Amino acid sequence: MARSASAMRGQILESALRLFAVHGFRGTSLQDIASDAGCSKASLLYHFAGKEKLLTELLIPAQDALAALLDRVAELKGDRLVEETVVGYVDLTLRFRREIRLLFEDITEMSCHQDLNVMELADGLLDALAGRSQHPPARVAAWMVLGAVFITGATDDEVAPDEVLRAEMIRSALRTLDHTPS
Amino acid sequence: MARSASAMRGQILESALRLFAVHGFRGTSLQDIASDAGCSKASLLYHFAGKEKLLTELLIPAQDALAALLDRVAELKGDRLVEETVVGYVDLTLRFRREIRLLFEDITEMSCHQDLNVMELADGLLDALAGRSQHPPARVAAWMVLGAVFITGATDDEVAPDEVLRAEMIRSALRTLDHTPS
DNA sequence: ACCATAACTGTCCGATCGGTCAGTTCTGAC
DNA sequence: GTCAGAACTGACCGATCGGACAGTTATGGT
Incomplete structure (x- = not known):
């Protein structure tokens, strides 16, 4: 054909x-x-060219979007930094649900993938979520949010309509980070 | 030999x-x-008997421990229910770190595994974390905690000593669930 | 109409996997 | 010592996978 x-x-x-x-x-x-x-x-x-290349091409858009988010919040500080990062991260996971599920399935494959630097970006995201703080409580909470949004976005349980899901994910994440709503 | x-x-x-x-x-x-x-x-x-049986035998202890936890909190309500569930779940993930990582790697395999009913137990856990509530905000927050503890326990990044990690995971989870400390 | 080339396919290949089986080695009870 | 049975092994099997390649078909510019 x-x-x-x-x-x-x-x-x-x-x-x-x-x-x-x-x-x-x-x-x-x-x-x-x-x-x-x-x-x-x-x-x-x-x-x-191969199965790996197929995987790479599938994940690059999500990777670029995450990189763009990190770039956008790079110059922010304090409350604005955390809020923008959380909202951006939540939106990203909802937009790239299937890519997240894929990433979720084969997280170890990705860590040693040359064309993708997911782990590096995850570190940057973790840093922003922690508000650039190095204190263990903040780091742990940031890890929690990273995982929480990751899994909640990846699940296909219709726990709530997307709009409600989005709003509640953001609110929950900010609570996790002990971030008093502004 | x-x-x-x-x-x-x-x-x-x-x-x-x-x-x-x-x-x-x-x-x-x-x-x-x-x-x-x-x-x-x-x-x-x-x-x-086969690779599957090996997997089953590895996961049964963790599954039993989770079932025991759910059984223990079955009769509780309100604050006590949520607190006991969170603490129990966090302890469980820290005790079975490698099993969690394994579960994490092959979550889809497990869903259709006959000898293991992980998904069923996860539903029960979700229910308890939500304080038996059916309201979307509570359900979303419960999902977030489920994922947060899951991933934070599975990671091998030495973000904090185990004692600090445990305490902060519990505090963060309770914040996520909007649970004012007692 | 012609043809260079992009798009596509059937077929084969080597590697790897989970699992089987007949046969060998070790151990403990007597 | 002997011997029944548990513990163990090398060799092999069928299935499946990612990938290579020569050959075929469709397309668009001239």
Whole structure:
């Protein structure tokens, strides 16, 4: 058939993202993705140099968004820093739900992935959430928020409508950080 | 050599737990475990009926401990319920760190595992953390605590000594749940 | 109409995995 | 010492995986 290149690429990426999010990176074979996308495994490997490259391409948008957030809050301090970081982080997890689930499934794979520096960015996020503080209580609370938002965003339990979920996640996170609402 | 059965079994379980926690269930082969434990793959399969059974045996203690916790707080209400649940859950994650990491790595595997009912127990835990409330804000906050403690316990970053970590995890969790300290 | 090239595929390959099995080695009771 | 059975092993098997490659089909510019 030979459709336009970008169409098939997009279809493959979509299928890969969904399957990876459900069954994990290792739990999804190239054949699974190809079947779901409606092409042959060989065609998949024509568009993407390998399974790893496919994973990389899927995660880069989320990574860039996180990097942009960290860049945006880099010059803030105190209350503004924490508030902006929390809101930005929550929005990010809701926007990239499936990517988060994928990251969640194969966190160890990512740590030693050369093209992705998720761990580095996570450190920066942790730092901002702690308000640049090095005190153990603040660091622990920041870790808690990191995990809380991460998992709450990754879950697909319809615990609440997205708008309510977002608002409550932000409020809960700020409480965790002992941040009195302004 | 043919050492006593229990000794080799214990060695295999120990090796499996460590390797699973680091590389995940799928990321660890039976040969990896056997080499680490100092025996052959065939010997490993002599002691354990299969890879799944090995996983089950590793997670049962943690599962039982969680079930016991839920049983203990079943008759409590209000503040006592939430406090006991939080403290118990935090202690549990710190006691079973590696098991948590393992669970963390392969959460989807577990959901469809017949011998383990982790998801069912997680629901009970969520319910107790929410103080048996069905209101969305309380449910979201409970989800946040579930994830926060989960990840903070699973991480091996030495963010703080265990005693400080424990105390701060409990305090942070109670703040997340909007629980004014008694 | 023609053709260079992009898009695609069927088929094969080596590696790795979980698991089986017949056979060997060790141990403890007598 | 002997011997039954537990403990252990090397060799092998079928399945599955990621990937390579030669060959085929469709497309767009001329």
